[in-house]
Amino acid sequence: MPYLNKVAPDPEPLDCRVLTAALDLFVERGFHNVSIHDVQRESGVSMGSIYKHFGGKEGVAKGLYYHLLKEFEEMMDRVIQEVPGSRQRCERIITLLFEYTETRRSIIEYMLHAKHREFLPDEPPICSSGPFKAMRRIVQEGMDAGEIRRGDPWVMASSIFGGAIRLIHLRLDGLVDTPLPAFRDEVIECVWQGAGNGESLVQQSRIKAAG
Amino acid sequence: MPYLNKVAPDPEPLDCRVLTAALDLFVERGFHNVSIHDVQRESGVSMGSIYKHFGGKEGVAKGLYYHLLKEFEEMMDRVIQEVPGSRQRCERIITLLFEYTETRRSIIEYMLHAKHREFLPDEPPICSSGPFKAMRRIVQEGMDAGEIRRGDPWVMASSIFGGAIRLIHLRLDGLVDTPLPAFRDEVIECVWQGAGNGESLVQQSRIKAAG
DNA sequence: AAAAGTAGAACGAATGTTCATTTCTGTCAA
DNA sequence: TTGACAGAAATGAACATTCGTTCTACTTTT
Numbered sequence: 001m002p003y004l005n006k007v008a009p010d011p012e013p014l015d016c017r018v019l020t021a022a023l024d025l026f027v028e029r030g031f032h033n034v035s036i037h038d039v040q041r042e043s044g045v046s047m048g049s050i051y052k053h054f055g056g057k058e059g060v061a062k063g064l065y066y067h068l069l070k071e072f073e074e075m076m077d078r079v080i081q082e083v084p085g086s087r088q089r090c091e092r093i094i095t096l097l098f099e100y101t102e103t104r105r106s107i108i109e110y111m112l113h114a115k116h117r118e119f120l121p122d123e124p125p126i127c128s129s130g131p132f133k134a135m136r137r138i139v140q141e142g143m144d145a146g147e148i149r150r151g152d153p154w155v156m157a158s159s160i161f162g163g164a165i166r167l168i169h170l171r172l173d174g175l176v177d178t179p180l181p182a183f184r185d186e187v188i189e190c191v192w193q194g195a196g197n198g199e200s201l202v203q204q205s206r207i208k209a210a211g
Numbered sequence: 212m213p214y215l216n217k218v219a220p221d222p223e224p225l226d227c228r229v230l231t232a233a234l235d236l237f238v239e240r241g242f243h244n245v246s247i248h249d250v251q252r253e254s255g256v257s258m259g260s261i262y263k264h265f266g267g268k269e270g271v272a273k274g275l276y277y278h279l280l281k282e283f284e285e286m287m288d289r290v291i292q293e294v295p296g297s298r299q300r301c302e303r304i305i306t307l308l309f310e311y312t313e314t315r316r317s318i319i320e321y322m323l324h325a326k327h328r329e330f331l332p333d334e335p336p337i338c339s340s341g342p343f344k345a346m347r348r349i350v351q352e353g354m355d356a357g358e359i360r361r362g363d364p365w366v367m368a369s370s371i372f373g374g375a376i377r378l379i380h381l382r383l384d385g386l387v388d389t390p391l392p393a394f395r396d397e398v399i400e401c402v403w404q405g406a407g408n409g410e411s412l413v414q415q416s417r418i419k420a421a422g
Numbered sequence: 423a424a425a426a427g428t429a430g431a432a433c434g435a436a437t438g439t440t441c442a443t444t445t446c447t448g449t450c451a452a
Numbered sequence: 453t454t455g456a457c458a459g460a461a462a463t464g465a466a467c468a469t470t471c472g473t474t475c476t477a478c479t480t481t482t
Binding site: 444 | 453454455456457458459460461462463464465466467468469470471472473474475476477478479480481482
């Protein structure tokens with residue numbers, strides 16, 4: 001079973017072996033280029049059991065999705081519990097996402113880089129799921145508390161996390177070959193100069209004049 | 212034929228009708244949930260002609276991809292030709308992307324929101340294509356000229372365009388229901404406070420102290 | 423003995439591709 | 453102007469294959 005934090009029990013239960021194999025295959029080739037027979041072969045679990053547990057190919061993808069969504073949700077809860085202050089929470093989330101991109105690459109790719117709508121047509125978009133809502137809630141609370149400059153919630157959340165997520169995509173696509181944690185400080189610096197409750201409007205007007 | 216700027220000739224040639232139908236279907240359902248028979252039916256062009264012109268289903272997707280890549284490339288050339296200064300070029304690109312997200316939604320979705328690797332396995336990732344290279348070149352030139360704060364090129368490019376691209380994704384996923392051009396000024400403000408050759412390091416240190 | 427898992431053959435539906443045939447189009451002799 | 457005709461373009465029914473799913477007979481575990 002692909003875990004974000006826990007370690008897998010040994011011997012792994014049957015359904016976990018299926019999800020592990022499925023994650024690797026789906027990420028490597030894409031859901032539609034993987035047959036359920038491939039998952040069967042790779043996991044070593046019989047066809048009958050796969051259908052017993054998951055009900056079909058889509059069921060496997062859905063099971064994997066729910067399992068990982070829950071882990072992301074737990075990650076957010078932990079951040080909120082352990083870290084005080086909206087800004088530091090945002091920083092912690094970016095830090096964790098960068099770390100996991102290196103150490104749990106398949107998971108990040110399956111959750112942040114796949115088009116779930118194409119193989120889980122009944123699921124709402126992942127950006128409307130719990131973990132993403134939590135991120136936006138953190139931003140909103142930061143604005144309410146005056147820690148983060150006020151603005152449209154969508155714009156502010158995108159400004160804060162957009163650069164990091166973009167970098168993750170570029171890294172997963174093989175364009176960036178530096179491990180992302182190396183960029184942490186620089187990214188965060190950019191973020192807060194952008195979303196800080198900016199007094200430096202001077203700078204902005206100077207830009208317009210110079211342009 | 213889906214065009215970013217030109218208007219379609221009348222009557223449309225056969226291969227254009229195929230691409231128009233394919234774009235709509237691929238964007239609506241995803242490449243793998245569309246059969247070539249669907250494209251046949253929707254376009255009204257016979258099976259044989261489709262194979263004559265494109266060589267197969269993947270050929271249709273590839274033809275569409277190349278056609279639109281060229282149009283994006285032309286868009287970048289136009290921006291570079293018409294707009295002086297790196298910052299203003301970046302702003303113009305964001306403005307255009309926001310506009311096209313509303314007026315040429317399918318095109319933006321096919322180019323910025325699809326996972327091409329899953330159906331065009333031989334293509335390099337779109338972020339390594341001409342238009343994206345152009346965007347990074349603009350950022351690099353801006354850094355060289357002192358218009359944009361110096362930093363890792365990947366980080367700076369992601370910081371500048373990441374928020375906007377994230378917002379486009381959220382809009383295409385149906386989460387944001389305000390047309391994006393309304394956010395233009397606010398997004399750009401965030402961008403330049405983040406990537407400006409920032410004097411406001413005071414602010415930054417104050418943040419660290421407060422955290 | 424009941425429950426859970428395995429192995430793998432079989433099946434139907436869907437899909438990508440092919441190709442024999444028909445239709446169109448421009449040319450040229452009558 | 454007509455009509456024959458050749459080559460190109462277009463057609464769509466037929467084909468082969470793949471894939472998701474089901475099922476049966478058998479084995480292991482509890």
